[in-house]
Amino acid sequence: MNLIVPMAGKGKRLRPHTLTVPKPLIPIAGKPIVQRLVEDIAAVTPEPIEKIGFVVGDFGEETEKELLQIAEAVGARGYIFYQEEALGTAHAVHCAREIMQGKVTVAFSDTLFKANFKLNTEDGGIIWVKQVDDPSAYGVVNLDQDGVITEFVEKPKEPVSALAIIGIYYFKEGEKLREQLDYIIDNDVRAGGEYQLTTALENLKQDGVKFTTGAVDAWLDCGNKRVTVESNSRYLGFLGKNIISESAIVKDSVVIPPVFIGDGVEVTNSVIGPGVSLGAGSKVSDSRIQDALIQSDSTLKGVNLQNSMIGNHVNMESAPEDVSLGDFSEWKK
Structure with missing residues (x-):
């Protein structure tokens, strides 16, 4: 299992605290947000995490060293990848294409959660969701009667579902994800002016990957003070x-x-x-x-x-x- 953690955002809504410290290193209950996230992902994954790729901006050598130590603490090898320009969620994940091999989890760094289940790594794909009151600010999913995702909708203007994607994704075959991201970037496929991960998810679904949902008990945001x-x-x-x-x-x-x-x-x-x-x-x-x-x-x-x-x-x-x-x-x- 490999883990990709996109975290290159500037954390503007959390200023002034992010002027000197990247948002993922702000402490929650005594540990950096990103460390809490990595530990919680490791706790619900039934097999060891081998590689962790952190997608960062210009955070500096000390921050990168701390991230590598976070990976080492859960028994994984850490990698640093750079996103020099914010071009969307698909672009951020694509920066870590080097470790998209075998089973891959993607977890965006401003997401903390509480869940009481173990990840079923035999599923083709899992999208973690939480029911929300106002889905218009999120990517959401629709399900069929068997609980398989039938549709991904990015920030719907009209209510189509209350199941919001919280920013954690599992792919049984990371190579297929890499192929789709390569296609999106190489062919400049954008939605709302950016490369969206939901585009890759929809393409994978059309290509036969069955996505189910992993529901969390609590979803904690760290977007502003x-x-x-x-x-x-x-x-x-x-x-x-x-x-x-x-x-x-x-x-x-x-x-x-x-x-x-x-x-x-x-x-x-x-x-x-x-x-x-x-x-x-x-x-x-x-x-x-x-x-x-x-x-x-x-x-x-x-x-x-x-x-x-x-x-x-x-x-x-x-x-x-x-x-x-x-x-x-x-x-x-």
């Missing part, structure tokens, strides 16, 4: 317990589960939780924080925060209840 904070809280809930580093110091404080408290964190005279992640080296005193994502090496004193996201190396003394501050910011009363 609000939903990223919500996803952090929900993922902590999935873990079902406090995760507190042995090197953290919690003094004269109340910790309401679930929370994540990282290495070297100091919490004094505060109430933390529920739904809070405190990154390594951060210091919190005289504060009340709930449903918030605080990254590394930040200092918060006398704050009352909820539904908030704070970057790295932030210094905050007193603040409004709902805030989003990027790296190296200061807020003082």
